[in-house]
Amino acid sequence: MCTVVPALAVQGPGIFPQPHRNEETEEHSFLDNIFWMAAPKKRRTIEVNRCRRRNPQKLIEIKTNIEPCSECGNLKQKHVLCGFCYEKVRRETAIIRGQIQAQEGKPLNNPAVETVVLYEGEKPADTDAGKRIVERKRQRPSWFTQY
Amino acid sequence: MAASCAVGLGVSLARGLVRYAEASRLLAPCRVLPQSCIHTTTALEGNKNWERKNRVLHQPQPPEETRRAAEVFHCRRQIKYSKDKMWYLAKMIRGMTIEQAIAQLEFNDKKGAAIIKEVLLEAQEMAVKSHNVEYKSNLYVAESFSGKGQYLKRIRIHGRGMFGIMDKVYCHYFVKLVEGVAPTEEPRTGFDQAKEYVQQLRNRTIIHSL
Numbered sequence: 001m002c003t004v005v006p007a008l009a010v011q012g013p014g015i016f017p018q019p020h021r022n023e024e025t026e027e028h029s030f031l032d033n034i035f036w037m038a039a040p041k042k043r044r045t046i047e048v049n050r051c052r053r054r055n056p057q058k059l060i061e062i063k064t065n066i067e068p069c070s071e072c073g074n075l076k077q078k079h080v081l082c083g084f085c086y087e088k089v090r091r092e093t094a095i096i097r098g099q100i101q102a103q104e105g106k107p108l109n110n111p112a113v114e115t116v117v118l119y120e121g122e123k124p125a126d127t128d129a130g131k132r133i134v135e136r137k138r139q140r141p142s143w144f145t146q147y
Numbered sequence: 148m149a150a151s152c153a154v155g156l157g158v159s160l161a162r163g164l165v166r167y168a169e170a171s172r173l174l175a176p177c178r179v180l181p182q183s184c185i186h187t188t189t190a191l192e193g194n195k196n197w198e199r200k201n202r203v204l205h206q207p208q209p210p211e212e213t214r215r216a217a218e219v220f221h222c223r224r225q226i227k228y229s230k231d232k233m234w235y236l237a238k239m240i241r242g243m244t245i246e247q248a249i250a251q252l253e254f255n256d257k258k259g260a261a262i263i264k265e266v267l268l269e270a271q272e273m274a275v276k277s278h279n280v281e282y283k284s285n286l287y288v289a290e291s292f293s294g295k296g297q298y299l300k301r302i303r304i305h306g307r308g309m310f311g312i313m314d315k316v317y318c319h320y321f322v323k324l325v326e327g328v329a330p331t332e333e334p335r336t337g338f339d340q341a342k343e344y345v346q347q348l349r350n351r352t353i354i355h356s357l
Contacts, residue, residue, distance in 0.1 A: 060257075062239065063251060066251070
């Protein structure tokens with residue numbers, strides 16, 4: 001009786017491929033890659049940290065360009081419009097825009113003429129002949145000059 | 148600092164958290180205690196010492212003594228902001244008059260600036276209403292600093308199954324307003340510091356000598 005020696009189904013290379021070893025080398029290479037990365041050598045002491053965090057370059061500079069608004073008295077920056085006055089004007093224009101929207105009805109319906117805003121007790125002048133008139137039921141504000 | 152990325156593996160961190168929870172349960176306030184060590188506050192409440200400073204009652208002053216300046220202590224707790232970032236604003240307004248401080252904070256773009264401005268206005272109102280301050284602009288910022296509040300912890304997921312614990316930072320802000328004009332400190336020159344150092348050396352004595 002001759003024993004049959006089990007033979008390889010596939011005639012492959014002498015050294016078997018070892019997929020298990022590949023995973024290990026991947027892990028090692030991940031840890032190895034860390035070796036070449038920059039890392040702090042020593043803990044930065046709180047004294048060193050304080051020197052960095054508190055040096056004058058990092059502190060907030062105080063502004064010398066703040067002054068009171070001549071109209072309302074609130075504070076403003078010299079090169080910027082007063083926030084309070086701007087808000088006041090913005091509210092009035094929002095109301096006027098709402099009225100214009102109501103007059104027009106649908107979007108992109110504006111007539112090809114100028115618009116004139118008239119407050120209480122004001123009549124349209126001769127120069128406002130063909131213009132669109134928006135009525136506001138209040139006294140004319142001091143900052144919205146007519147002429 | 149804010150995001151403490153302690154990269155750890157899932158299981159060991161879970162064990163650590165469980166241990167922390169068990170320890171805190173063991174140290175919970177007991178019902179029966181001897182009178183000397185009664186805890187009336189829990190760990191979650193924190194110290195409220197700054198608010199208590201307003202309730203201090205001084206002895207009446209003799210007529211010849213200079214009038215003690217009125218002091219107002221105010222604070223805001225658990226502000227959703229970083230204590231380190233808040234510190235820069237607190238440092239900026241130290242020593243300023245209250246009007247100057249409010250002006251600077253109004254035009255500062257930081258998130259904490261609006262909050263500190265609210266606190267200062269509240270303190271100013273408190274001073275005039277209940278702390279016998281005559282003029283609301285006659286106040287200056289004597290002390291101003293920030294402290295760490297109670298943080299919430301969240302999980303921040305990294306790659307490769309790693310995670311870190313993210314802190315949701317909160318801070319407290321404390322301010323002390325004093326009536327009157329701020330005392331001007333002369334800037335100490337290097338020469339002054341050297342003089343003081345030499346004086347300290349000269350003041351040393353040898354103990355147990357003849």
